[in-house]
Amino acid sequence: MSDPGGRGDTFCGINPEALQGTINSLKRDAGRLRGSATGFKTRFDQLGIDTLPLTKLLHVASWADDQLPMLRRRHHLAVLIDKGADPVLHYPNCPDMIMVDDADVSADPPKVSDVPDGSDPKLNADWWGALTPGMRAELTFLYPDRIGALDGLPSTVRDEANRTALSKEKGQLNAKLNKLRKDLAATKAIPPSNVDDVGGAIGGDPAYELQNKIDAVQSKLSGIAAVEQGLAKGDHGGFPHAYLLGFDTHKLGHAIVSFGDPDTADDTVTYVPGLGSKLAGAEGDISRASALWQSSNQQAPNKHVASIYWLGYDAPQLAANSHGADVASESDANAGAPLLRRFTQGLTAARAVSSPVHTVVLGHSYGSLVTGRAAVHGKGKLADDLIFVGSPGVGVDRASDLHVDPSHVWAGANSHDPVPDLPGPDPFEDLGGNASSFGTNPASTAFGGHVFQADQDPSNSFSSVDLDAHSSYWDSHSESLDNLAKITVGDYGDVTEAPQIPSDVPTSPTLVGPGVL
Structure with a gap:
């Protein structure tokens, strides 16, 4: 959308709801155009009629398909910015239009290699500060685990990223747990030679290995909980x-x-x-x-x-x-x-x-x-x-x-x-x-x-x-x-000071055992 304040054709912002409608309409109409043009082309070929105009219509449908990824990305960025931690900028005359930097939608999507290695918190902070709101939102969406781990980034950003990473990890672990349980249920009964004195499976048995994997996944899920x-x-x-x-x-x-x-x-x-x-x-x-x-x-x-x-x-x-x-x-x-x-x-x-x-x-x-x-x-x-x-x-x-x-x-x-x-x-x-x-x-x-x-x-x-x-x-x-x-x-x-420990008297009898360090 061009600037309603008079900047002419300069791209400056997005109305997410209106853009979603455009995307849906373009996808639907391109499909209809392609279907109709293909049908007519087949019939025209059979009748010996020139099909060049129909071929041009198919090119139009392909052009519409080519625009969809860019439009979807612009819509995605606008939604992310609207829901993100950064302040959202709206135009006074168009409160439903979100400001999006044209550089964000013109560039390729960010890659994980764009994220710093995290070794220098000051460099992390400077890198983050130089990004546009759109790039920040997209990076947080695409790579929440990497963004959440960067020392030097704002707490609000790390909180959002890590909660997203936690939710994603939880879903993946639950899916893995369900699959492992199904695999275990499908495993044949443990042969007597692979059963210990108390009836449990011993090493080398498929059920034993599956149960170990289940225990490991459950431990991670317990940590998330x-x-x-x-x-x-x-x-x-x-x-x-x-x-x-x-x-x-x-x-x-x-x-x-x-x-x-x-x-x-x-x-x-x-x-x-x-x-x-x-x-x-x-x-x-x-x-x-x-x-x-x-x-x-x-x-x-x-x-x-x-x-x-x-x-x-x-x-x-x-x-x-x-x-x-x-x-x-x-x-x-x-x-x-x-x-x-x-x-x-x-x-x-x-x-x-x-x-x-x-x-x-x-x-x-x-x-x-x-x-x-x-x-x-x-x-x-x-x-x-x-x-x-x-x-x-x-x-x-x-x-x-x-x-x-x-x-x-x-x-x-x-x-x-x-x-x-x-x-x-x-x-x-x-x-x-x-x-x-x-x-x-x-x-x-x-x-x-x-x-x-x-x-x-x-x-x-x-x-x-x-x-x-x-x-x-x-x-x-x-x-x-x-x-x-x-x-x-x-x-x-x-602060209440404690009596100093004399140099020749220990504070308590010594003890070494589980859980004392």
Whole structure:
């Protein structure tokens, strides 16, 4: 449609409803024209009559067919822009006409190779900012998984893309599950030689292999359901919108969920979970992020807070017959550290307001090692404040080694939590009471940061050593959660400091077992 404001023949916008009518009419009329011209041509040939005019009519029908892809793309772009996150521009004299850049519909459709590799959040942000609204909408529609994974893009864009990717993945997995179940039902009965002592199929049998595939698909679907349940808290019960900033089902799955928009927040806190974390258990960890948002909002109701759950790395898992040795390694933390730093850089690159933001990264359990490694990975500070709870060590021996002022390093350890006192690799260092599995205990005097009160409410006391204490830091109305919120919103003076751990006394008896990191 030409500009109603007087720009003549310049293409400038689309009325989606009217264009859809044109597409339907052109397709219908081209078909009728082709059918009639073909019929008459056959009869004219039989009668020896010149068919050149009919051939020209067939060319007209072919021309109409050739226009349909371009028209459909223009219509598609207009609909995407109308439904997208970017503001939609309408002409004052034609409110039903959506502005579409002619360059969008004149160019070839974008290819997946047009999307950056994602390694540089600032470059991602600049690339996205240079695109027209139509190109953004089409890229998000065509490649939601790639767009949703780009650190540095606006939260609204990543949320839309990742929700689309989640829905698409869910549909594909359900279709795959249905097919596998049909294949299993069609499989012949398991021969007696392939049945174990309790009647189950053993390796090598087709039914056994199919059941393993079914279990793997069901695990991924359980992870998707966990994310959906976590997201459902957003926009209800006083909570802000929950943004899905990352999602995939690769390996054990990954998800990033933010309560509140980090692009405009006054304070952002990124929570990094630890051992055993995976997509299928995301709901509980997402609840921790929502609990911290709620407590922070109560602490500073006039501030906008974004509380983020970040499972953007492959957390170590503990096998049922393991005694902890398989996770006494820094390899997963070393792999996850650059991903965490890139994510925090992306939050900076995506800022939509000029006002300063206060940033916090909170590492729990093995996630504190990931946070510590990220803090020393690359240049500059990872965040304004670093918090470690239930930490087996953060990979360094002093708060001053974390590229941030030690006055902005915080640690909390429930006295019944065994993880901060897990033995380190050097038994002679352990004798001093300061060593943890991965360096000096950050909740000890020797580390040099702040130690805040993180014990549970006495009315819900633990035994001397209780693994439940390792998950108590987000308990409702606990002093630990209150202190986490106070640090998040920068109310440092209200943080309750804990008595410093003497250099020769461990915080609790040591214990190594499933689920403690």
